[in-house]
Amino acid sequence: MIRFILVRFLQTVLALLGVITLVFLLVRLSGDPALMMMTSGSMEEDLVRIRQQLGLDKPQIVQYGIYLKGLVTGNLGESFRNNRPVAELISEALPNSLRLAVSSFIASMIIALLLGVLAATKRDTIFDNGVKMLAVLGQAMPDFWVGIMVILIFSVHWQIFPASGTDSPKHYVLPVAVLTFYILPGIMRIIRSSMLDVLDSEYIKLARIKGVPEKLVIWKHALRNALIAPLTTAGLILAGLIAGVVVIEYVFTMPGLGSLSLEGMALRDFPVVQGVVLVLSSAVLVINFLVEVLYAVIDPQIRYQYT
Amino acid sequence: MSKIVLEVEGLRTSFFTRKGIVKAVDGVSFFVREKETLGIVGESGCGKTVTGMSIMRLLPEPGGKIVGGRITLNGTSLLELSKREMRNIRGCMVSMILQDPMTSLNPVYTIGDQIAESVRMHQNLADEKMITNEVVSSLRLLQIPSPETLLKNYPFQLSGGMRQRVVGAIAMCCKPSLLIADEPTTALDATIQAQYIALFKDIQAKTDVAIIFITHDFGVIADMCHRVAVMYAGKIVESASTSEIFKKPQHPYTRALINSVPRLDRKDDRLYSIEGQPPSLMHLPPGCRFCERCSDSLEICSKEEPPEKNIGNNHTVSCWRVQ
């Protein structure tokens, strides 16, 4: 188990290095920021001066060295737009996004687990079909549209919840609900079908033959096996979550990583985009690492591969 | 004679599907005594597993339903029990071994946990140490080497033969009076199969357990069973003691099955197989179910079902040819 974790940890660190390099290269491929900062009255000399200021006149490899050194010391550069340190901008935006992402993730996991398992055990009943409908709706309706509808209903018409901002937990209710509804169907479907497979297996028959009560058959014998398949697709769910966060923050005008990166991209604000992408991809890598560990906890066969 | 452990009378089990009603078991009667092994033999799809699952009252839902008959286990009428009462009997008074040892054990729990779960549920044992003792002694009963270390293993660490022994230990750990073994050796290779059968004879001698041995192989019957019931398309067409059935098989289907066992003493080593297909259980013919495949049929065979006749020595057969 310890060896397994160590191996996975090293792999994660390597992947992180890869991501860091890739981000550096990709951002530089997307165009010259100095050109973007020109105004109609600017001269050729201005362009050269700006490039100098930003360090863009140095050879790429030197730029890369400066970039790496900055990362190690926690210096992500300064925003082109307002000259504030990117690390500061991110540390302001990150908590909001984290609150939004983590609460929607937990909420959707709990709901998906309950509905997915119950739908599988009550296969082809009204309940199962209802859950299927819910899943289709969740996947068919774009999240920004659901967000706007929810604002119209609960903020404009009934005025129960605020439509924007991050001041109180109440402000998070609508965005979390919309985001939960957005990522729920995918997880729910995977859990349901994986549960159906497991419920069909011989060892579930054997559990019943032993006289295990049906509740335990499902929540002890079946569920733990049924979680293995959904875990492998956890990466996809996460990708959905991150895309969702960006859109939802925009719809509910919440300051967060989403709005930070959207603004950064619109203005070719290199350091900001770079910083946000780095944070997001490290988050994905860290979560993938945690998922792998969880995987080993659930499935003994994986744990024993590395001993 | 030792006492009767299980008596099944006129059992009928059907599956209610969208396409129609499948009469998988259609009026089956048999009994098993203490220390006795009854073989149920027949081709694939004739209703052997459904018969076993009906006794366990574990038919696939929705759809599977016992529509008639009585099942009496140690004097208790199983079909009248509540779900909870039935659960207490399952795995305790009656247990079952399934066909495939590779998939019968839960991959994420240790062998010890899986046996202990049964012991904990069905026996009122005060502490963990007593439970572990029971688990170890059930592994010993199945002649599993070094049970104390095996306890901590996961199923994927064991061979197929060893897994099937563990499944046997789970079945035997609460000392059932009836064990239903549904083709427990089909997935194993020949030497391990022979070992497993010898093992069960030994277990029966030690525990007096009554066994229903389900198989489609008459060869296994000769090694293992005291009596045999031959099943065809949801019915028992012939039953007798093993020696009697090999000496004087009456039903043409029984004879065909016996002939299809590969034998070393026969000159031509061609494998005999029965031509044709059994009838659809959804649209059963009015007469004898074997009629279409029978080389010996009479006119009445396609019109009326043959009644069951006792020809002495507890040998019963349902065939118009037998007088």
Ligand SMILES: Nc1ncnc2c1ncn2[C@@H]1O[C@H](COP(=O)(O)OP(=O)(O)OP(=O)(O)O)[C@@H](O)[C@H]1O
């Ligand atoms: N869930 C089900 N729904 C509908 N019909 C079923 C179902 N399960 C079994 N049957 C039918 O019941 C009949 C008996 O099946 P059963 O599994 O008892 O056969 P078997 O004698 O055990 O065969 P095998 O040697 O292949 O295990 C089959 O013809 C099958 O079509």
Ligand SMILES: [Mg+2]
């Ligand atoms: Mg079967």
